[in-house]
Amino acid sequence: MPHRLDRTRASICSAAARLIAEDGMTDYTQAKRKALRQLGLPEGTPLPTNGELDDALREWQAVFQDDEQRERIRHLRQKAVELMQILQEFRPYLTGSVLDGTAGRFAEIDLQLFADSAKEVEIFLLNRGIPYSHATPRNDRAEAVLVVESDDAVANLVIYPTLDERIAPKSRDGRPRERARLGAVQNLLAAGSPD
Template structure:
């Protein structure tokens, strides 16, 4: 039995979860959907409403709600800004060519929102060589080591947060991992990694007029004005990248709550009216 039969409850929970993540900084789908359910359901006969994961929207449904909120708030300028971000990504990838950069996430899929950064995977044989290269480019960056739980194992990833025209995040992988593709936490499918040629083709397909102008002049009309839109956005935080198509950051931190793919044998409180539903 679907919660959709009860006044679109599932969709309303997804919308409220998206609002919590954007406006209140809730940083996990797991937490946001449960907070949203409790806020919408309130109490039934003096008791807090009960729910179980099967009654709640998926990560993908929440991501779609996040995208809708972004479209409503930014309008047509969002498409122009997407092209500007893709050009910044393209030029950064060309600069990082020795390390086989690949674009992932919201700039790749088009699911950007205000404050979205550019996410690149890089595959250096020697991380020190990567760091020297980034320094030689004159980029300002912070290095961060993140521990997450992935596939039941604790893994560490190194991230470089680069302050460029738009913020870049470089995630370091071993060269052998270039042939493997992590799965998205939103739909379970392998994520798409775009190389320079694929990103160029995407720009030509999605932004033909702007792409032709860029090829002719090397410029993006209004680049500075478009990217200044992000100056009033919240500082980068744990909820950045929520519209991405999945990455290692979609796994749960080692000491955080588990994600929506919880233990099927774990006992959860069902939504009112669902107590007897299998």
């Protein structure tokens, strides 16, 4: 039975990884549930962990999107560096799939900013002629999410209170979410490594 369960989990991971990489799904739980339905498995089937899905996504991208993936990650990290340089006074951190190297075809750049208020960031963007829109924060700790779009990238500026910089936010599986300051992202770019 455990061997069959492992194969089932691997099948779910593979199908969910394809949904994330090809179709642009960003919610891991949604991708796993859709994969479950596509495979015709019963609703109560144990789902793989987010860590297992991360591993499957990396494998899928390495096999089916290797060169495209490397170029996408390089491009998005370069865009992130440009934005982080502009937003230095708000102590930006890069997080998410662009940082960890799993960014799919429709991935967006996620930057954490720290300010006394979201209005401070909005005024900063307005003064520099940088258009933005509002999005709904994904968690209750974030004060606001401002979306900055260019022709070839979308960045989510997730604004937290200044004191929250010391608190590492949690990832999908409850572990502290990886994040990187400008220098670390520049080092990743210089190294040319997707992860």
